[in-house]
Amino acid sequence: MFLPAGDGATTPGAARLLRLRTLLVSDLHYDLPKLDWVLDQAADVDLLVLAGDLLNIASSVPLDAQITVVLEYLGRMAAETTTVACSGNHDLDHREASGEKATSWLAAARDRGALVDGESMTVGNWLVTACAWWEGPETLERLETGLAEAGESRTGPWLWVYHGPPEGRLSWTGSKHYGDPELPRLLEVHQPDVVLCGHIHQAPFVADGGWYEERGATWLFNSGHQLGPEPAHILLDLDRGTARWKSYAGAAEVVFGDPALAVDQ
Numbered sequence: 001m002f003l004p005a006g007d008g009a010t011t012p013g014a015a016r017l018l019r020l021r022t023l024l025v026s027d028l029h030y031d032l033p034k035l036d037w038v039l040d041q042a043a044d045v046d047l048l049v050l051a052g053d054l055l056n057i058a059s060s061v062p063l064d065a066q067i068t069v070v071l072e073y074l075g076r077m078a079a080e081t082t083t084v085a086c087s088g089n090h091d092l093d094h095r096e097a098s099g100e101k102a103t104s105w106l107a108a109a110r111d112r113g114a115l116v117d118g119e120s121m122t123v124g125n126w127l128v129t130a131c132a133w134w135e136g137p138e139t140l141e142r143l144e145t146g147l148a149e150a151g152e153s154r155t156g157p158w159l160w161v162y163h164g165p166p167e168g169r170l171s172w173t174g175s176k177h178y179g180d181p182e183l184p185r186l187l188e189v190h191q192p193d194v195v196l197c198g199h200i201h202q203a204p205f206v207a208d209g210g211w212y213e214e215r216g217a218t219w220l221f222n223s224g225h226q227l228g229p230e231p232a233h234i235l236l237d238l239d240r241g242t243a244r245w246k247s248y249a250g251a252a253e254v255v256f257g258d259p260a261l262a263v264d265q
Contacts, residue, residue, distance in 0.1 A: 019046065020124045020238040024223050025231045026051035026163070026198025029090060030059050030066045033229035035073045042080035045235070047123055050074075051198040052088025052133060052163030063093060067105045071112060078113030085109060086130040087117050088163040088199060100136035118142070120150040126238055127154050129192075131162040140182060147190055157193040159238070165197040169213045170222040174206035184215075191217040194238065194256075201225035204232065204245060211245040212254050219256040223247075 087103035117132035134140040167179025204211035204224035232247035241257015
């Protein structure tokens with residue numbers, strides 16, 4: 001589904017769109033202190049991105065109860081700023097007729113104001129697309145169809161929210177790669193400008209891993225996962241092309257746009 005841009009006047013945080021400050025978190029795994037932290041930050045950014053794995057299939061809390069709580073958080077976040085959430089492998093809640101696992105509960109966040117799997121929206125000059133986690137040929141085909149349809153409306157830079165990174169620095173656990181096998185091909189076909197990922201908790205913290213990667217025309221980011229109440233996160237200024245990663249292990253910055261635009265004015 002494509003949601004037209006309008007003039008931004010009714011979008012939470014619209015007055016700050018000149019900077020398009022974007023907060024990326026992922027793999028919150030039903031950690032309530034982390035969700036509280038993200039909610040506290042929401043009003044200070046123009047775009048809030050939750051890149052999958054909001055639930056925790058290993059939790060003792062039943063999945064239905066987790067879903068109810070997370071939907072409430074997403075609604076509150078969306079009331080503060082433009083909020084985008086995509087599904088991850090922990091968010092799967094049913095099987096399709098084909099037997100493939102898929103996520104349906106996240107669609108309820110749409111009614112609470114969030115942009116979710118399969119939807120696109122223009123935010124400032126950017127086209128933003130939320131990509132569902134896929135498990136097999138049917139769910140992959142839906143993903144590809146959605147990207148093709150969204151790409152037809154592209155008039156400027158394009159950002160994807162896509163849980164699994166491609167094989168490379170962002171998919172490295174320190175011992176093995178767990179990259180999305182189809183994402184390199186999709187990047188080549190569509191050439192998005194920025195892809196915000198998650199999935200691999202260790203990547204920013206291990207040798208030969210990382211929190212960002214430049215791949216052709218696309219910059220990809222993965223904030224990683226850490227213990228404690230504050231999630232590892234990345235604050236991007238999309239219009240000026242800067243990104244800052246912050247975790248308990250430290251902080252780092254990269255310029256992915258025109259360096260001249262990275263200077264505060």
